[in-house]
């Protein structure tokens with residue numbers, strides 16, 4: 001067992017006891033075990049928590065734990081579902097200080113992008129030294145650019161912002177804003193751009209890094225467990241969770257997966273600290289499909305790569321388990337920087353929601369009821385595909401090649417008579433609510 005697994009296992013013993021204490025309905029499935037009996041195998045014997053169970057538990061938690069001074073529970077998401085929040089916002093505690101810089105080293109100055117309306121800004125534990133720039137409209141981008149080029153004299157801090165935290169759609173718009181206004185970043189001192197997204201395509205990553213002259217580091221998270229954050233690793237390129245959660249990856253039949261390259265659903269258990277007043281969440285189904293990474297020398301585990309929501313992907317029965325022939329990330333990787341599909345519009349500044357005025361390509365997957373092995377990928381083009389038929393044909397052939405090259409399950413599914421029809425829609429066909437939905 002690696003040191004990371006040992007530490008997670010130790011926290012799991014405490015989590016098991018606290019979960020039973022705080023949510024009596026869990027007694028039926030979580031027997032009273034001794035510490036020695038609590039391990040990953042015991043965890044895997046528990047049923048998966050889906051969103052409906054999560055909401056029922058949240059109501060029970062509210063009824064049973066009213067005496068706790070502060071907690072809050074969230075459900076919902078960024079893909080169109082409303083976020084529902086129960087309980088009370090925790091009192092603001094003093095932000096932890098950045099660890100003491102070595103002699104002569106300056107503390108880091110962070111610039112965070114926030115809208116104050118929609119979209120979560122990535123939260124980092126070392127929040128001191130952070131300034132939040134509003135991105136409500138084009139004026140927000142102008143202010144952000146001005147701040148990035150400015151020099152400051154905060155005692156003990158670097159003279160300029162070296163880190164930027166920004167939702168991915170806003171990072172795309174910032175790159176667009178700078179190009180349109182012929183702003184180069186010779187005055188900037190940025191080294192890292194931290195994004196929070198469902199999927200970063202290689203093309204957008206390269207463009208943002210080139211315009212901002214900084215390394216893009218992405219972070220994975222979801223609404224329900226606020227501290228369940230995974231950070232993209234500079235060593236292996238995959239994402240690793242922090243210590244406070246126990247991740248598992250299972251196939252569509254809920255069997256555990258461990259081999260590098262395997263693709264399955266991500267489950268997350270929140271590990272509780274002794275004085276933690278967070279709601280216990282055991283084996284929560286994030287709804288995200290991830291690929292298992294290669295063993296990482298830095299983290300001591302295999303990380304993972306998110307490929308987007310299961311609900312925005314295709315899953316079919318294969319000869320040996322289920323296959324994911326087309327994942328959300330496969331489509332995004334293939335088309336989200338293609339000028340025949342991708343739009344960029346700085347009129348609306350919604351930051352994270354897929355809206356008509358945003359930087360997202362507009363597409364959706366449709367599948368007939370099982371067991372039919374065919375599906376339709378509909379993509380809204382920026383031109384009329386029936387009129388410019390040759391352009392459409394070459395786009396369609398290129399997309400098919402990219403989907404096949406990017407995901408081994410695509411060829412496996414094709415060999416089993418799975419058929420994907422690709423349809424080009426006229427500009428303006430898909431509304432916000434239809435985008436990406438299966």
Ligand SMILES: [Zn+2]
Nearest residue numbers: 233236296299
């Ligand atoms: Zn790593």
